[in-house]
Amino acid sequence: MEKEVLLEVKDLKTYFYTEDGVVRAVDGVSFTMHKGEVLGLVGESGCGKSVTSLSIMRLVDAPGKIVGGQIIFKGEDLLKKSEEEMRKIRGSEIAMIFQEPMTALNPVYTIGDQIMEAILTHQDVSEEEAKKKTIELLDLVGIPDPEKRFDEYPHEMSGGMRQRAMIAMAISCNPDLLISDEATTALDVTIQAQILELMKDLQRKIGMAILFITHDLALVAEMADSVAVTYTGRIVEYSDVRSVFKNSHHPYTYGLLQSIPSLLSEKTKEPLPAIEGMVPSPYRMPKGCHFNPRCPFATDICRKEMPELKEVTPNHLVRCFHPVNVKEEVS
Amino acid sequence: MANEDYVEGGMNTSESYSYWRKVFQRLKKHKIAMVSLWVLVVIILMAVFAKPLSFGNNPYSYIKSVPWASRPELAPPGPGHPLGLDSMGRDAWSRLLYGGRVSLAVGFICSIVGAVVGLFFGLISGYFGGITDMLIMRFTDFMLSLPVLPLMIVLSAVIKGSLWTIIFIISIFSWMGVARLVRGEVLSLKEQEFTEAARAIGETPGRIMWIHLLPNSLAPVIVASTLAISGNIIYEATLSFLGLGIRQPTPSWGNMLNGAQTFMLTAPWLMWWPGLAIFVTTLAFNFLGDGLRDALDPRLYR
Amino acid sequence: MSDKKIILEVKNLKKYFPVLGGVFSRPVAWVKAVDDVSFHIYEGETFSLVGESGSGKTTTGKTILKLHEPTAGHIIFEGTDISDYNASQMRPLRRDMQIIFQDPYGSLNPRLPVGEIIREPLVVHKIGTKKEQEERVIEIMKLVGLRPEYLHRYPHEFSGGQRQRIGIARAVVLNPKFIVADEPVSALDASIQAQVLNLLLELQQKLALTYLFIAHNLAVVRHVSDRVGVMYLGHLMEVADTKELFDRPLHPYTQALLSAIPIPDPDVKKERIILQGDIPSPINPPSGCPFRTRCMYAKPICAEKTPPLIDIGDGHYVACHFVEKGGKTTYSKS
Numbered sequence: 001m002e003k004e005v006l007l008e009v010k011d012l013k014t015y016f017y018t019e020d021g022v023v024r025a026v027d028g029v030s031f032t033m034h035k036g037e038v039l040g041l042v043g044e045s046g047c048g049k050s051v052t053s054l055s056i057m058r059l060v061d062a063p064g065k066i067v068g069g070q071i072i073f074k075g076e077d078l079l080k081k082s083e084e085e086m087r088k089i090r091g092s093e094i095a096m097i098f099q100e101p102m103t104a105l106n107p108v109y110t111i112g113d114q115i116m117e118a119i120l121t122h123q124d125v126s127e128e129e130a131k132k133k134t135i136e137l138l139d140l141v142g143i144p145d146p147e148k149r150f151d152e153y154p155h156e157m158s159g160g161m162r163q164r165a166m167i168a169m170a171i172s173c174n175p176d177l178l179i180s181d182e183a184t185t186a187l188d189v190t191i192q193a194q195i196l197e198l199m200k201d202l203q204r205k206i207g208m209a210i211l212f213i214t215h216d217l218a219l220v221a222e223m224a225d226s227v228a229v230t231y232t233g234r235i236v237e238y239s240d241v242r243s244v245f246k247n248s249h250h251p252y253t254y255g256l257l258q259s260i261p262s263l264l265s266e267k268t269k270e271p272l273p274a275i276e277g278m279v280p281s282p283y284r285m286p287k288g289c290h291f292n293p294r295c296p297f298a299t300d301i302c303r304k305e306m307p308e309l310k311e312v313t314p315n316h317l318v319r320c321f322h323p324v325n326v327k328e329e330v331s
Numbered sequence: 332m333a334n335e336d337y338v339e340g341g342m343n344t345s346e347s348y349s350y351w352r353k354v355f356q357r358l359k360k361h362k363i364a365m366v367s368l369w370v371l372v373v374i375i376l377m378a379v380f381a382k383p384l385s386f387g388n389n390p391y392s393y394i395k396s397v398p399w400a401s402r403p404e405l406a407p408p409g410p411g412h413p414l415g416l417d418s419m420g421r422d423a424w425s426r427l428l429y430g431g432r433v434s435l436a437v438g439f440i441c442s443i444v445g446a447v448v449g450l451f452f453g454l455i456s457g458y459f460g461g462i463t464d465m466l467i468m469r470f471t472d473f474m475l476s477l478p479v480l481p482l483m484i485v486l487s488a489v490i491k492g493s494l495w496t497i498i499f500i501i502s503i504f505s506w507m508g509v510a511r512l513v514r515g516e517v518l519s520l521k522e523q524e525f526t527e528a529a530r531a532i533g534e535t536p537g538r539i540m541w542i543h544l545l546p547n548s549l550a551p552v553i554v555a556s557t558l559a560i561s562g563n564i565i566y567e568a569t570l571s572f573l574g575l576g577i578r579q580p581t582p583s584w585g586n587m588l589n590g591a592q593t594f595m596l597t598a599p600w601l602m603w604w605p606g607l608a609i610f611v612t613t614l615a616f617n618f619l620g621d622g623l624r625d626a627l628d629p630r631l632y633r
Numbered sequence: 634m635s636d637k638k639i640i641l642e643v644k645n646l647k648k649y650f651p652v653l654g655g656v657f658s659r660p661v662a663w664v665k666a667v668d669d670v671s672f673h674i675y676e677g678e679t680f681s682l683v684g685e686s687g688s689g690k691t692t693t694g695k696t697i698l699k700l701h702e703p704t705a706g707h708i709i710f711e712g713t714d715i716s717d718y719n720a721s722q723m724r725p726l727r728r729d730m731q732i733i734f735q736d737p738y739g740s741l742n743p744r745l746p747v748g749e750i751i752r753e754p755l756v757v758h759k760i761g762t763k764k765e766q767e768e769r770v771i772e773i774m775k776l777v778g779l780r781p782e783y784l785h786r787y788p789h790e791f792s793g794g795q796r797q798r799i800g801i802a803r804a805v806v807l808n809p810k811f812i813v814a815d816e817p818v819s820a821l822d823a824s825i826q827a828q829v830l831n832l833l834l835e836l837q838q839k840l841a842l843t844y845l846f847i848a849h850n851l852a853v854v855r856h857v858s859d860r861v862g863v864m865y866l867g868h869l870m871e872v873a874d875t876k877e878l879f880d881r882p883l884h885p886y887t888q889a890l891l892s893a894i895p896i897p898d899p900d901v902k903k904e905r906i907i908l909q910g911d912i913p914s915p916i917n918p919p920s921g922c923p924f925r926t927r928c929m930y931a932k933p934i935c936a937e938k939t940p941p942l943i944d945i946g947d948g949h950y951v952a953c954h955f956v957e958k959g960g961k962t963t964y965s966k967s
Contacts, residue, residue, distance in 0.1 A: 019357075019360075044822035044823055044824060045793075045822055158911040158912070159686075159911075160911050161911065188685035188686050188849070188912060189685060189849065189851075189890060189893045189894060190685060190889060190890060190893045190908045190912075191685075191911065191912070192893070192895075193892075193893035193895075193905060193907055193908075194907055194908070196895075197905070197907055215822070215823060216823075216895070217823065217897045218894070218895035218896055218897040219895050220897075221895065221896065221897045221898055221899045222895045222896070222899070241899045242899050242900070245897065245898060245899050246898075246899075246900070252824075255824070256823055256824055257897060259823070259824060259826070259827035260823065260826075260827070260852070260897055261827075261830070261852045261853050261855065261856035262852065262896075262897075263851070263852050263855060263879070263894065263896060265856075268855060268856050268857075268875065269679075269834060269856070269857065269859075270834075271831045271834065271835070272827040272830060272831055272856070273827070274824070274827035274828045274831055275824045275827070275828075276828075278792045278794050278795070278824075278825060279792070279822060279824070279825075281792070294824075350743065350744060350787065523739045523740075524734045524735075524736055524739040524740035525739065525740050525741055525742045527695075527700055527732075527734070527740075528732070528734060528740055528741075528800075528803065529742075529753075530700060531698055531700060531727065531731060531732045532727060532731075532753060532754045532757050532758075532803075533720075533723065533724040533725075533727035533728075533754075533757055533758065534753075534757050538757065542742075542745070542753075543742050546742075546744040546745075547742070547743065547744055
């Protein structure tokens with residue numbers, strides 16, 4: 001059964017005009033999300049993943065500017081909407097959770113009040129109903145004693161609790177799309193496990209799609225249905241999660257997976273196969289494929305031209321002139 | 332490393348630039364600050380080259396007579412005396428130039444003394460904390476609570492007013508703001524890991540303060556000191572205007588105003604020029620200070 | 634194992650931080666960051682301390698170097714008890730014990746050129762003439778993979794991975810014996826982590842270093858360590874050889890921790906032990922065993938008595954009432 005297309009990002013370009021030059025944070029990113037799908041957007045610092053999510057929410061501030069592309073959400077281009085219309089969408093149809101919950105939670109209001117406000121802003125219900133719904137939500141996200149916690153302030157809660165509260169606020173209006181921007185990065189491993197379970201659980205219950213942004217490949221392997229690997233503002237590999245992990249075609253993805261210490265490897269205390277060099281400075285991007293200075297397979301053409309994102313094996317897009325591991329797709 | 336030549340080992344720029352050069356670059360974008368900087372350079376040069384610029388005149392001689400006026404005293408501007416003569420028959424132009432030396436000297440020296448003393452107290456207070464901090468801060472608070480101008484007036488009435496006593500008197504009250512600023516910077520710098528790294532190497536507190544804390548605390552000190560120059564010039568002008576600061580016959584912009592008061596209606600130009608000089612100089616230092624504050628913005632730390 | 638020399642021993646180490654309050658800034662409570670921790674490190678090995686926030690692993694590392702004064706307990710470095718040493722007594726020892734910090738941005742003085750940062754330890758300890766010092770700096774920069782031409786540049790001109798190399802250079806320039814590596818790769822991008830880990834391993838070989846490696850990423854820890862200590866709320870819960878710990882974790886917390894690690898393989902479906910509740914605050918830790926509030930095997934004795942860290946054999950230590958010598962486990966769900 002073909003799932004309905006929820007979000008289509010086409011050739012999105014967001015540039016930052018700083019005093020040191022132009023930073024092409026997002027430079028031609030395209031991907032598609034279906035209803036209920038979890039897409040993992042993964043990359044290191046400077047890859048543009050956070051800016052992508054901010055662009056979708058139209059929250060990019062000066063010196064940044066969305067300079068091109070389309071963001072088609074439920075059939076309509078978000079880039080053509082007015083600020084007024086966007087405000088109706090944010091929080092109700094598209095919700096976002098961040099790495100640091102304190103940026104989303106106002107320290108001078110109780111979390112109960114804040115969640116209620118989110119509900120009342122977008123839904124036409126009475127205060128009583130909103131309060132009831134809020135307590136239900138707090139319970140749903142696993143906050144014990146929800147009636148008591150309703151009156152607590154953010155600083156009175158632990159990191160894990162705050163993150164749950166933020167999730168409660170985000171799902172209060174049953175959004176179609178949840179954007180999770182490094183939401184578990186700052187959490188301890190055992191708390192992170194809790195939150196990921198919660199997110200998976202909620203996703204099943206509510207049927208929302210999740211744009212899961214992270215730098216941690218392991219989290220993506222766990223959470224995502226499809227994966228888009230980004231590098232310096234562009235997607236370099238895009239396919240379902242198994243294909244990307246088990247049969248990576250882009251040298252960057254492949255190199256990255258090789259360089260992560262595995263819990264199962266026998267070769268401890270030996271040098272890891274590391275990717276050489278470093279992520280280029282945004283002010284001095286290499287010509288041609290941005291990855292070429294670090295790529296063991298780079299040839300002349302890689303240093304001159306930027307490859308296109310092309311289907312190399314069925315439903316597996318790669319941006320490379322010399323994709324690796326091109327054999328039968330693992331079914 | 333692979334193809335490192337292209338990305339130059341990941342360096343952000345092809346040539347090295349130090350913090351100060353970057354600061355100057357940012358300052359250059361601040362038009363008003365740059366204009367002020369040039370104005371100040373001109374004013375300073377004029378004060379330095381007061382002798383040749385006086386066209387043979389000097390601030391002390393009493394001119395016997397001038398062709399275009401009946402008496403030398405309060406003679407209006409004319410050839411050889413672009414600003415005329417003051418009430419004692421002295422060339423006003425050269426007095427203005429030499430007076431500039433006094434005002435600028437006071438402004439700079441008091442500011443520098445204030446910065447040095449403030450840095451000293453702020454560093455010690457911030458780094459050692461505890462009783463030391465408490466004592467120094469209470470002392471600073473005490474000094475800040477004193478009425479500055481009345482005390483300066485009293486002190487300069489009591490101590491004979493030469494240039495150096497005036498500098499001394501104004502300096503006494505110039506260090507407190509800097510001390511507080513530096514202490515604040517040091518408190519936050521102390522928590523940064525490079526300070527811990529210095530301790531891990533076994534550095535003495537003195538070295539840590541000199542090499543690590545001081546250079547990183549300079550930004551607010553520079554801004555505060557630049558802005559303070561204006562204040563110091565005004566203090567000197569006020570004291571001299573009240574007849575307490577620089578005593579005659581040494582010219583200063585302040586005592587020139589004092590001398591010109593009585594003749595406001597008959598020879599207004601004697602008041603305009605020193606007044607304008609004070610106004611322009613202090614305004615320029617203020618704009619420069621603002622520009623520096625923007626240029627030194629901590630966003631430069633990356 | 635018995636012929637290995639012990640280079641560092643920590644005995645009943647405690648570090649409490651006062652929480653000041655009231656008009657006179659009196660201590661109103663104590664953050665029990667490190668609460669009775671004992672372990673030893675052999676010469677030439679990599680001993681890792683792992684734990685989540687509040688575990689006290691970083692504080693332990695810094696207290697060992699006397700960057701914090703210990704509240705109680707003993708630190709014995711190469712046979713000398715340094716717990717009460719003052720700053721001038723510590724100074725000569727600091728040539729032998731160094732630290733690499735987590736934050737590649739905050740750990741370097743932004744006003745000093747990189748060459749000066751690396752040269753500084755030599756200057757402080759008055760080693761060599763200026764020329765000799767400069768030569769040594771170039772030698773070390775090459776050793777850690779930095780181009781010596783850049784020694785006049787400032788930290789902000791380098792990338793995160795390079796800055797970390799500068800920090801490493803600074804730590805090894807005096808040829809120390811022992812280095813506390815405090816989360817050295819946690820703040821780095823994934824593609825750079827492997828480079829820096831490789832460098833650390835390489836340096837350990839070349840310079841015969843002993844590492845106290847502090848981290849929260851267990852996969853990294855497994856890769857670099859010989860032995861691992863697991864900390865929770867200021868207590869050591871389990872210590873063992875790396876392979877032993879990962880193959881046979883005996884403490885309930887270690888088990889939960891290991892199961893919580895995400896694996897970068899979509900085919901591996903994990904049976905997760907999901908701990909309930911949050912990590913308690915170290916200001917008011919639970920009585921008895923600090924882990925009891927989240928442990929699924931907790932019984933009344935866990936609240937009454939703090940389980941001691943006992944040697945259950947082969948260098949494997951566990952602090953749990955339900956793990957006996959020999960490794961037999963007697964815990965059961967209530």
